[in-house]
Amino acid sequence: MTFQTMITQLGQGFGTTLSIFFLTLLGSLPLGLLVTFGRRSKFAPLRGFIKFYISIMRGTPLMLQLIVVFYGPNLIFGLSVPSNWRFIAAIVAFVINYAAYFAEIYRGGIESIPVGQYEAAEVLGYSKSQTFLKIILPQMVKRVLPSVTNEVITLVKDTSLVYVIGVVEMFTRAKQIAVAPDSPGIVTLFVAGVFYYVFNFIVAWVMERIEKRLNYYQ
Amino acid sequence: MKKMKKFLSLALALVMMVSLLAACGSKDSGKQKLIVGFDAEFPPYGFLAADGSYDGFDLAMAEEVCKRLDWEFEAVAIDWNSKDTELKSGNINCIWNGFTYNGRENDYTWSDPYVDNSIVIVVKADSGIKTLADLAGKTVMAQAASSAVDAINGNEAFKATLKEVVELPDYNNGFMELKQGTVDAVAADIGVAAYQMANNSGDYVMLDEAISSEQYAVGFLLGNTELRDAVNGELKKMAADGTMMKIAENYVDAGLVLDNLCMCN
Numbered sequence: 174m175t176f177q178t179m180i181t182q183l184g185q186g187f188g189t190t191l192s193i194f195f196l197t198l199l200g201s202l203p204l205g206l207l208v209t210f211g212r213r214s215k216f217a218p219l220r221g222f223i224k225f226y227i228s229i230m231r232g233t234p235l236m237l238q239l240i241v242v243f244y245g246p247n248l249i250f251g252l253s254v255p256s257n258w259r260f261i262a263a264i265v266a267f268v269i270n271y272a273a274y275f276a277e278i279y280r281g282g283i284e285s286i287p288v289g290q291y292e293a294a295e296v297l298g299y300s301k302s303q304t305f306l307k308i309i310l311p312q313m314v315k316r317v318l319p320s321v322t323n324e325v326i327t328l329v330k331d332t333s334l335v336y337v338i339g340v341v342e343m344f345t346r347a348k349q350i351a352v353a354p355d356s357p358g359i360v361t362l363f364v365a366g367v368f369y370y371v372f373n374f375i376v377a378w379v380m381e382r383i384e385k386r387l388n389y390y391q
Numbered sequence: 392m393k394k395m396k397k398f399l400s401l402a403l404a405l406v407m408m409v410s411l412l413a414a415c416g417s418k419d420s421g422k423q424k425l426i427v428g429f430d431a432e433f434p435p436y437g438f439l440a441a442d443g444s445y446d447g448f449d450l451a452m453a454e455e456v457c458k459r460l461d462w463e464f465e466a467v468a469i470d471w472n473s474k475d476t477e478l479k480s481g482n483i484n485c486i487w488n489g490f491t492y493n494g495r496e497n498d499y500t501w502s503d504p505y506v507d508n509s510i511v512i513v514v515k516a517d518s519g520i521k522t523l524a525d526l527a528g529k530t531v532m533a534q535a536a537s538s539a540v541d542a543i544n545g546n547e548a549f550k551a552t553l554k555e556v557v558e559l560p561d562y563n564n565g566f567m568e569l570k571q572g573t574v575d576a577v578a579a580d581i582g583v584a585a586y587q588m589a590n591n592s593g594d595y596v597m598l599d600e601a602i603s604s605e606q607y608a609v610g611f612l613l614g615n616t617e618l619r620d621a622v623n624g625e626l627k628k629m630a631a632d633g634t635m636m637k638i639a640e641n642y643v644d645a646g647l648v649l650d651n652l653c654m655c656n
Contacts, residue, residue: 247480339469349439
């Protein structure tokens with residue numbers, strides 16, 4: 174196996190890594206906001222349920238959650254699952270896990286806005302939803318960006334956990350290449366590391382750009 | 392802001408395309424399907440080929456069986472630790488990957504054995520270890536959830552002399568540890584050991600004494616005799632008409648020993 178074949182194959186694996194990454198963000202960033210609302214709800218049972226959900230998501234390993242989501246429907250409930258369930262289960266597990274973390278980050282952002290702003294909005298005749306959408310949310314987004322960047326970068330590296338349910342992404346592929354006949358061997362793993370690093374470098378750069386753009390008071 | 396919207400819509404379009412692609416490929420043709428669970432880091436029985444497909448002696452045979460029966464064939468690279476859960480949940484319907492039958496007789500519904508295997512010990516050539524007795528006080532690596540671990544556990548007198556048995560996810564890691572000296576020996580299936588010795592730099596020797604002898608067979612979910620009978624029937628025919636030997640010859644370079652094909656002899 175030549176160096177070029179190795180790169181091509183790592184690239185294919187990286188496609189899976191990217192799909193997991195983007196689909197997870199697409200699902201968990203908005204879901205996290207919903208979870209925050211639930212967590213801050215005045216309705217105690219909902220608030221309690223969301224607190225419980227967040228504590229489970231943060232308190233158990235993501236690897237275990239992947240296993241439960243993938244095998245659970247069949248082994249616990251006896252349901253038959255579609256043939257592409259492997260990949261879907263990976264996305265579902267990642268989305269519900271990351272939504273819990275994002276929700277807590279958002280909550281920190283929302284609660285850091287002084288009460289005076291709510292009072293001022295009320296005096297000016299803003300409705301509750303107007304206050305949130307026009308005054309609170311834009312400031313919240315600005316404040317939580319550095320923490321969100323942290324999670325997003327962690328997500329890139331967490332994608333490699335899906336090997337446990339048989340989804341072959343870049344790192345699993347790298348390990349397979351490393352033992353294939355005539356392969357470049359262990360060098361493959363370092364090349365995989367370069368893929369991760371370059372991608373995270375781009376992620377950090379994009380996030381920094383967004384931060385700068387939102388920095389409109391300076 | 393406009394630029395950002397453009398970027399966002401582009402990203403969104405990309406994601407949608409990817410999810411569309413992911414949703415495809417799940418067409419059901421109504422044909423019987425053989426979904427083989429295997430470990431893609433286990434040459435010569437299952438490994439990654441240069442063109443990005445999965446290859447290996449066992450996969451080639453499974454594909455031939457499907458071709459003869461007009462079945463659909465699918466190979467799934469599973470995490471070897473999860474093989475039982477994969478099988479029980481129906482995500483795969485057989486385990487076919489240098490899968491040792493001895494000691495697991497009552498856990499699966501089995502085909503007839505087709506390869507004679509032994510669990511051997513590989514050490515560094517300059518280690519001075521010549522026999523199993525020399526391993527007293529040494530650290531031995533074996534693949535987690537593998538028959539090599541079972542073989543060591545099954546030989547209690549031998550195990551008692553060892554300092555430690557280190558279980559790792561695959562043999563590539565084992566040979567790296569052997570090279571850097573964090574383990575003193577690797578216990579592996581003979582085909583795997585031969586392949587790894589040839590493909591890893593460094594001077595290794597295989598001990599003459601084996602820990603155990605055993606046989607490979609195809610494992611199906613306990614009670615799934617219907618599928619087993621169909622596959623087993625074809626396997627026997629392939630052994631009788633020489634197809635199995637012909638397939639095997641393609642994998643000699645990858646460490647397969649033709650003399651060990653017990654179904655053909």
